[in-house]
Amino acid sequence: MSHQNLPKNSALAGPVLAIESSCDETACAILSSEGVCLAQRVVSQDGHADFGGVVPEIAARAHLALLPGLVQATLKDAGMTPDEVGFVAASTGPGLIGGLIVGASFAKGLALSLGKPFVAVNHVEAHALTARLPGLVPGGAAFPYLLLLVSGGHCQCIAVEGVGRYRKLGGTIDDAAGEAFDKVAKMLGLGWPGGPALEKLAQSGNPKAIPLPRPLMGRAGCDFSFSGLKTALSQKLAPYGLDPLPHQFAADLAASFQQAVADVVADRVSNALKMMPEAGLLVAAGGVAANSVLRARLEEVAASAGLRFAAPPLRLCTDNAVMVGWAALETCREAADLGLPQPDDSTVRPRPRWPLEDMAARFTPQESVV
Secondary structure (H helix, E strand, O other), rough: HHHHHOOOHHHHHEEEEEEOOOOOOEEEEOOOOHHHOEEEEEEEEOOHHHHHHHHHHHHHHHHHHHHHHHOOOOOHOOOOHHHOOOOEEEEEEEOOOHHHHHHHHHHHHHHHHHHHEEEEHHHHHHHHHHHOOOOOOOOOOOOOEEEEOOOOOOOOEEEEEEEEEEEEEEEEEOOOOOHHHHHHHHHHOOOOOOOHHHHHHHOOOOOOOOOOOOOOOOOOOOEEEHHHHHHHHHHHHHHOOOOOOOHHHHHHHHHHHHHHHHHHHHHHHHHHHHHOOOOOEEEEEEEEEHHHHHHHHHHHHHHHOOOEOOOOOOHHOOOOOOHHHHHHHHHHHHHOOOOOOOOOOOOOOOOOOOHHHHHHHHOHHHHHHH
16 A cells, blocks of 8 residues: 555654653654654753662653653744644653653643644554654664563574564563663773763773673573673772772773673574574664674674664654654554554553554454454
């Protein structure tokens, strides 16, 4: 079906206004029906640093305070009025339930007031489909491809076979990669969020200076584990007690930890590619995908397998509303191609957990459901 000839009441007939509020980033974006970003804004909440991590109640209250002004500003940036929006979308899970309730409820209320459809977006699916944004990956990101999702809350290898069609090949059995980065950064006295600070400190360190374990490396499958690595690093710090760490030692430790994570991830992804020989592309997404050392190792893995490697720019690696809007557009297009009604998810409730495997049900014709 040609998307250019959809009926005027189709969600694809006009731009999508998207909202992201699954954690501590409050974001809004407006995309054209072709996926061109017309405007976007992201506010990184600053009320969590003193607590060493995201406080769900603080995050939810911040979303509530920020969203009205943020949406108005994004519409102004796009030179649009609310009535020109074709439909509204929002992350509806997985994530922190308070933030999801605030964002999804705001989006539903806006859609209702405008008489437009609302599309619920799976936050992980949004990451999974980001590489397909127009012009982002040279040559495009055709299905199927392997996705490595590495962030503060996720660490998974996912076979992306189509819109709504995903297979989880492996995931973390304890800490997510971003969580491990933040905890190690805190041990080194770098504060929160720790990933970027740790990477900066590691630039002046020797990645081979301090031996650290590589959990699960060399084993079958593509599951991840970072808890043992984190513990091993804490043992290296024990002799110093509460004394300040020598700068070079801290830098060497940061570099050695970063390299250990990159080596483990590369090994796990290599196994995942063997489990998915049909993959034509390796994609990395999530905040940790912005780490330059990790990207370099993944590029090596992809090259060894004869594949292209793609990772979104930093602004699209971390949580944002552009990916939410694009996932909603992809969902609407898939429904149109299958001859299904355009989605209106006004009754869908936010979910702190929302497995990707559940997304296939969206494209199951109702008459075939028993």
